[in-house]
Amino acid sequence: MEPAAIQEREIIRFLTPRQALSALWDKGLKGRRLLEHHSSLIDGFIQDRFHEVVKEGGQTPVALVALGGYGRKELFPFSDIDLLLLYAPESEGIIEAVTDAVFYPLWDAGLDVGHGVRTIEQCLEDMEEDFFFQVALLDARFLCGDRALFSRLQERFRAWFSQGRRRRFAEDMMAHRLERHKRFGDHTYMLEPNIKESRGGLRDLQSMLWTAQVLFGLKGLSRFQAEGLMTSQEAAQVQEATDQLIIVRNRLHYVSGRKNDRLYFEYQEEIAKALRHYDSQGLMGVERFMRSVHKALKTISIASDMFFEHVSEVISAKGPGGPKVKDLGGGITLVDGRVGLRDAESIRAKPWAVFRAFALAAKQGRGLHFRARRLISELVPELKEKWQGSKRCANYFFQVLENAQGPEILEQMLDCGLLTAFIPEMEHLRYLVLHDIYHVNTVDRHSLETVANINRLKPKEPEVFMEIEAPHVLRLAGLLHDVGKGRGGRHAEKGAEVVKEIGPRLGLSQAETECLSFLVGQHLFMMDTATRRDLEDESLILKCARTIGTLERLNMLYVLSVADALATGPNAWNEWKAALILELYHKIAHLIEQADLIDPDRVAAVEWMKQQVRQRLGEDADEYLPLLPEDYLLSFTPEAILHHLELSKGLAGRKVICVPENRGDYWSILLITRDRTGLLAKICGTFALYGLDILQANIFTLKNGIVVDVLDVRSMVNSSFEDVDWKGLERDLLLAIDNRLGLSHRLAAKYRRLGSAAKPKIAKQPKVVIDNQMSDFYTIIEIYAEESPCLLYSVTKILADFSINIFKAKIGSSADQVVDVFYVLDSLGQRIEDEGFKREVEQALLYASQACLF
Amino acid sequence: MKKIEAIIKPFKLDDVKEALNEIGIKGMTISEVKGHGRQKGHKEIYRGAEYVVDFIPKVKLEIIVDAEMVEQVVEKIREAANTGKIGDGKIFVLPVDDVIRVRTGERGKEAI
Numbered sequence: 001m002e003p004a005a006i007q008e009r010e011i012i013r014f015l016t017p018r019q020a021l022s023a024l025w026d027k028g029l030k031g032r033r034l035l036e037h038h039s040s041l042i043d044g045f046i047q048d049r050f051h052e053v054v055k056e057g058g059q060t061p062v063a064l065v066a067l068g069g070y071g072r073k074e075l076f077p078f079s080d081i082d083l084l085l086l087y088a089p090e091s092e093g094i095i096e097a098v099t100d101a102v103f104y105p106l107w108d109a110g111l112d113v114g115h116g117v118r119t120i121e122q123c124l125e126d127m128e129e130d131f132f133f134q135v136a137l138l139d140a141r142f143l144c145g146d147r148a149l150f151s152r153l154q155e156r157f158r159a160w161f162s163q164g165r166r167r168r169f170a171e172d173m174m175a176h177r178l179e180r181h182k183r184f185g186d187h188t189y190m191l192e193p194n195i196k197e198s199r200g201g202l203r204d205l206q207s208m209l210w211t212a213q214v215l216f217g218l219k220g221l222s223r224f225q226a227e228g229l230m231t232s233q234e235a236a237q238v239q240e241a242t243d244q245l246i247i248v249r250n251r252l253h254y255v256s257g258r259k260n261d262r263l264y265f266e267y268q269e270e271i272a273k274a275l276r277h278y279d280s281q282g283l284m285g286v287e288r289f290m291r292s293v294h295k296a297l298k299t300i301s302i303a304s305d306m307f308f309e310h311v312s313e314v315i316s317a318k319g320p321g322g323p324k325v326k327d328l329g330g331g332i333t334l335v336d337g338r339v340g341l342r343d344a345e346s347i348r349a350k351p352w353a354v355f356r357a358f359a360l361a362a363k364q365g366r367g368l369h370f371r372a373r374r375l376i377s378e379l380v381p382e383l384k385e386k387w388q389g390s391k392r393c394a395n396y397f398f399q400v401l402e403n404a405q406g407p408e409i410l411e412q413m414l415d416c417g418l419l420t421a422f423i424p425e426m427e428h429l430r431y432l433v434l435h436d437i438y439h440v441n442t443v444d445r446h447s448l449e450t451v452a453n454i455n456r457l458k459p460k461e462p463e464v465f466m467e468i469e470a471p472h473v474l475r476l477a478g479l480l481h482d483v484g485k486g487r488g489g490r491h492a493e494k495g496a497e498v499v500k501e502i503g504p505r506l507g508l509s510q511a512e513t514e515c516l517s518f519l520v521g522q523h524l525f526m527m528d529t530a531t532r533r534d535l536e537d538e539s540l541i542l543k544c545a546r547t548i549g550t551l552e553r554l555n556m557l558y559v560l561s562v563a564d565a566l567a568t569g570p571n572a573w574n575e576w577k578a579a580l581i582l583e584l585y586h587k588i589a590h591l592i593e594q595a596d597l598i599d600p601d602r603v604a605a606v607e608w609m610k611q612q613v614r615q616r617l618g619e620d621a622d623e624y625l626p627l628l629p630e631d632y633l634l635s636f637t638p639e640a641i642l643h644h645l646e647l648s649k650g651l652a653g654r655k656v657i658c659v660p661e662n663r664g665d666y667w668s669i670l671l672i673t674r675d676r677t678g679l680l681a682k683i684c685g686t687f688a689l690y691g692l693d694i695l696q697a698n699i700f701t702l703k704n705g706i707v708v709d710v711l712d713v714r715s716m717v718n719s720s721f722e723d724v725d726w727k728g729l730e731r732d733l734l735l736a737i738d739n740r741l742g743l744s745h746r747l748a749a750k751y752r753r754l755g756s757a758a759k760p761k762i763a764k765q766p767k768v769v770i771d772n773q774m775s776d777f778y779t780i781i782e783i784y785a786e787e788s789p790c791l792l793y794s795v796t797k798i799l800a801d802f803s804i805n806i807f808k809a810k811i812g813s814s815a816d817q818v819v820d821v822f823y824v825l826d827s828l829g830q831r832i833e834d835e836g837f838k839r840e841v842e843q844a845l846l847y848a849s850q851a852c853l854f
Numbered sequence: 855m856k857k858i859e860a861i862i863k864p865f866k867l868d869d870v871k872e873a874l875n876e877i878g879i880k881g882m883t884i885s886e887v888k889g890h891g892r893q894k895g896h897k898e899i900y901r902g903a904e905y906v907v908d909f910i911p912k913v914k915l916e917i918i919v920d921a922e923m924v925e926q927v928v929e930k931i932r933e934a935a936n937t938g939k940i941g942d943g944k945i946f947v948l949p950v951d952d953v954i955r956v957r958t959g960e961r962g963k964e965a966i
Contacts, residue, residue: 534865536939576886579907580864828892829939 022254031247032074039066039073042081042111046102047144053101054094054145061088062098063145065153071139076249078259081106082136085117086149112259120153124160131172138210161214167315169214174308177207187440187570192268193297195249196261200301202249205242208304211311229307231378238303241296248293251275263293265437282488287433294431294442302415309370332357340369347379351386354379355396358413362403373416384421394506397422401475405455407448410479414444423506425483425498432486440569443482449567450478450560457559467555473512474556476503477519478563484520496521518553519560526561530580535587538777539630544584545591546598554592558585587776606630612638617645631808632700632708648672648706655737658730662721663712666695671709673737675701677827678800680809682736683709684792685743689750690729691716694792699809711811716789743793751790751852764817766849768842772831778807778823779831781841785849787818794848795820802841803827855950855963856924860915861889862935862943867913873934874917877926883916893941910941918953918966 046064054060068082069075083102087095095117106113118126127134137157142150161169184197196202212218218227221242225235251271252263263271272289279285313323313336326334331346331353333339339361347353354376361368387393404410413419420427432443441449454475458465468474480502484495496517503513525547533540548554561581565573591597613628614621616638624645633641647657647670657672671683680699687694692713700708715724735741766785774780781799785791792811799806799822808823825831832838862870867884874882888909919927928945936942955965 532865532868534863534937574886576888576911579909579911582907829937830893 030250031243034250035074035076035246038077039070039075042070042075043143046083046106049102049105050098050144053097056144059146060091060094061146061149062086062091062094063147063150064098064102064143065150066139066141066143067136068139071136071141073141074246076259077253078112080112080114082114083116083143084123084140085115086123086145086153087117087119088146088149089119120149120156123153124156127157127160131169131176134169135210138213166215170211170311170315173207173211174312177204177304177308190442190445191437191440191569192262192264193293194262195245195252195293198297200297200299200304201261202242202245202300204304205238205300208307212307215311215314229310230303231374234303237299241299244292244296245300247275248296263290268435283486284435286435290433290435291431291442294433298415298431306370306374330356332360335369335371338366338369339364339372341372341375344375344379347375347383351383352390352392352396354383354418355387355393355400358409358418359396359399359403361412362400362409365403365405367409367412368416373412376418377416380417380421387418387422388424389505391507393422397506398472398475401451401472401479402455404448404452407445407452410448410451411445414448423480423502425502426480428486429483434485438569438571441567443485446567447479447482450481450563451475453563453566454478454559457563461559464555464559467552468559469552470512470515473508473515474519474559476506476508477516477523477556477560480516481520481523481560481564492521492524495523515553515556519556522547522557523560523564526557526581526584527565527577530584531577535580535583536777538775541584541587541591541776542597542630545588546603548588548592549598551589551592554585554588590776602634606633609633609638609641613641616642620645627703627706629700629702629808632702635698635700635710644670644672644708648708651706656730656733658726658733660721660724660726666712666714667692667721667724669711669713671707671711671733673707675705675707675805676737677803677805678797679707679737680709680806681793681796681800682741682743683711683733684796685747686729686733686736686741687711687713688789688793689732689743689746690724691719692724693789694811695813697809697811699806699811701807747790747793766846768845768849770832770838770842772833775823777831778825779833781822781824781845783820783822783845783849784817785820787813787816788852790852791818791849792820794852795845798841798844798848799824802844804832804841855953855966856919856921857948857950858915858917858919858924858927858931859946859948860917860931860935860943861887861912861945862915862931863937863941864911864913866935866937867915869934870915870931873930874927877923877930879917879919879923879927881917885914885916887912887914889941891941912943918950920963920966 043066050064054062063086065071065084065086066082067084069079070082075081085095085098085102099115099117103113103115123133123137127137140150140154140157180197180203181199184194184201185199189198194201209219209221212224212229216227216229218224218229221230221235221239224230225232230238248263248271249261251274252260252267255267255270255274268290269286272286275289277285277289277292280288283291317323323336325340327342328334331342331350333342339357341347341353341357354372357368357372400409400413410419414426414430420430426444426447429443429447433439434443439446465471477499480499481495482491483498483502484491484493487494499520500513500517503516504510508516525544529535529540529544535541548557558581562573562578565577596602610625610633613633614625617624628641636644647659650657651672651674655673657670659670661668661670673679684694693716694711694713696712698710702708732741736743764784764786766783768784769780769782771780771782783795796806804824804826806822806824810821812819826837832841860870864886871882874880889912890909893910915931917927924947928947931945952961953963953965954961
């Protein structure tokens with residue numbers, strides 16, 4: 001034995017597994033070779049110890065056998081060392097000496113050694129009960145001792161698997177596999193896969209190899225190809241994927257410092273760096289790394305799925321000659337009830353057959369037969385151009401989208417390469433990972449889940465779906481909403497551009513493509529707005545309503561938003577978010593229904609006004625423009641608005657700006673001041689004090705609290721414009737605002753003289769309507785009453801007494817009645833929704849409309 | 855040391871975070887919570903179907919600060935979260951016995 005080799009073996013004795021691993025890495029070993037080398041070192045160590053007790057070449061029927069992973073020479077840094085001490089009954093005496101010599105040193109070195117001591121008979125007995133022992137023995141490898149004894153075990157082992165037992169083995173394997181997939185399949189394992197136990201992990205690969213060994217007598221992946229169980233390309237891919245996972249697992253064990261197979265979030269970045277995945281082209285290094293991991297898992301997953309479907313078919317075969325095949329015409333078959341494809345020739349003749357097959361399978365709710373899937377993936381390079389741009393294929397494709405109640409059928413389409421052949425833009429979404437704990441699925445899977453969620457939402461939201469005339473566009477949006485991801489930049493905008501080319505290819509009309517682009521571009525809009533914007537801001541909702549435009553689009557966007565959130569992860573959708581989105585949805589829907597508000601003519605008019613004002617304001621534009629409500633903008637000329645803004649600058653010095661203007665028939669008074677509770681009452685009262693009858697008024701409140709009121713008045717006593725003491729009016733208005741003017745007693749004194757002439761002759765019963773339906777943002781109070789000089793003051797005084805704030809008002813007459821409309825909120829900023837309060841206010845206003853308060 | 859808990863309107867979160875950032879506070883715990891109070895829940899009758907949401911979505915922030923910073927922090931939060939309308943929320947100040955950093959075991963002010 002070479003000195004270097006002895007030295008290496010001594011290394012095992014003294015180093016921890018981690019240190020040993022480091023030492024091996026430093027020698028340039030990685031992946032499978034590292035595992036083999038590690039195994040060899042342990043082999044040597046064990047052999048040496050064994051030969052201290054049992055002379056080499058001796059006749060004692062005792063042998064040491066490596067089982068399980070160690071048997072396969074796949075000894076990971078923290079793997080168990082699974083040993084079997086095989087003996088013939090007559091050697092029982094030497095057992096203790098062997099175990100002492102071999103096991104204790106291993107334990108001392110801190111290694112995890114599993115050991116069993118059995119005769120051949122005992123092995124066979126244990127195999128009856130223990131499936132996992134059967135599996136462990138499959139990988140048995142002779143280490144040292146009596147080779148003949150070992151061979152006898154092998155023979156008995158092989159013989160034990162008679163026909164019935166082979167089938168039983170396969171069934172057990174499949175059952176365990178299913179169980180394992182369930183246990184390691186939920187969303188947490190998408191984010192942090194278990195390299196060994198997750199779907200497509202090393203266990204899946206092993207299960208495949210074990211089953212092949214027992215059922216078909218094949219040992220090793222290379223034999224799969226020879227026996228036609230895999231194409232050469234598949235075999236190469238599986239090999240590569242396995243090698244990759246081994247490298248990752250090695251590194252993972254090292255980083256974890258223990259036997260951990262779970263790629264925890266915190267480890268992902270470290271391992272990515274160690275394996276040289278760097279940030280580039282809009283993707284983080286860790287995202288590149290995890291993408292390669294998911295790809296490897298997927299590759300093995302697909303291969304083992306196909307393999308076990310094949311096995312299932314083999315062991316459930318009712319008779320010789322394979323499963324029952326029924327021809328449905330057009331290249332489509334039914335294989336034991338599952339949709340399949342006849343052969344490559346019929347598909348070449350009718351390329352759309354593959355889509356039709358998927359459409360049928362989707363309606364069935366089962367998947368496509370595995371041979372069909374394999375056939376399709378082989379034909380992809382040849383036929384993909386024929387598929388793209390084929391309207392017939394597109395039609396069947398939409399049927400698949402429509403019937404997918406879960407992502408499985410779409411996943412099959414994706415896995416066999418058909419989906420990316422048909423929509424190449426989806427290629428780079430494959431295995432794409434976003435490195436955060438919020439997005440649990442890879443982007444491709446997420447997209448498929450979104451489509452499924454849309455379909456699952458349909459029965460739950462029938463009213464919403466009733467409005468949607470083009471559900472196929474919605475589903476396509478669900479599939480493509482993240483197509484802009486992974487390209488750097490804002491993915492919604494990018495996606496909206498990308499789908500503009502995809503739409504026509506799939507047979508969408510221009511209108512439909514535009515809708516598709518809108519949905520993809522805005523798919524984050526509702527969630528963002530609902531959670532980050534003030535939903536009580538009317539102008540915000542107005543903007544939303546105009547962006548979205550129609551109820552159909554709103555409903556589509558709503559469904560897409562919910563489906564997307566549900567497919568993102570457990571934290572993306574909950575009651576809390578649902579409450580906000582629902583509120584937003586209803587407010588937008590409400591405004592959309594009030595067609596006049598989103599009428600494009602009105603929108604154009606507002607925009608034009610904004611432009612005009614902007615031009616005139618110059619650099620002040622950004623400061624002032626956002627303050628101006630739409631109604632205000634539409635009520636004045638640009639020059640008037642500018643005039644108002646100029647005047648309002650002077651408010652610092654004076655509290656009220658009052659500008660009367662003679663218009664012949666009537667006088668127009670512009671009032672600019674700061675808003676405060678009861679302001680309108682004071683204005684109305686003061687005007688009444690000066691004998692001015694308010695014919696019409698527009699009351700606006702700018703967003704900075706400045707009030708702009710335009711009141712058209714006429715003298716009650718036929719004074720001329722010049723006769724009116726405008727200065728006095730302004731002075732008294734100031735006093736009133738400062739609460740220094742006794743409006744009530746002065747008005748009473750002034751109008752007592754008018755007596756019954758002032759009292760309204762009630763020909764019509766006044767009407768008060770307090771409405772909360774029309775607007776989501778204000779309570780609207782409408783008062784219909786007979787003209788009277790005290791009406792306005794009385795009504796506004798009542799509102800002031802209730803501390804109700806008036807934001808907008810339109811005061812005027814219609815025919816023989818006065819119609820006053822007030823947009824209000826209570827002192828807490830809420831609408832008047834409490835029934836009791838509402839009634840109280842209504843009663844008070846009714847009284848004020850009939851009787852003078854002064 | 856004190857713990858400051860603030861219940862605010864969801865859309866004000868960014869404003870509050872920014873305001874706290876300005877005075878050097880970057881670490882906080884944020885949760886989505888359901889509020890019941892004077893502010894009314896949302897009830898809609900839409901095409902004959904009634905949708906009732908009887909809670910108001912709010913956001914809760916939790917921060918630990920040195921006692922000296924409390925007034926400043928409270929004022930920053932109040933200012934940033936204020937809209938003047940009902941439902942703006944509340945801020946609570948609670949005493950804290952100790953703070954421990956899990957990674958290093960540091961205690962007290964060092965661990966904030």
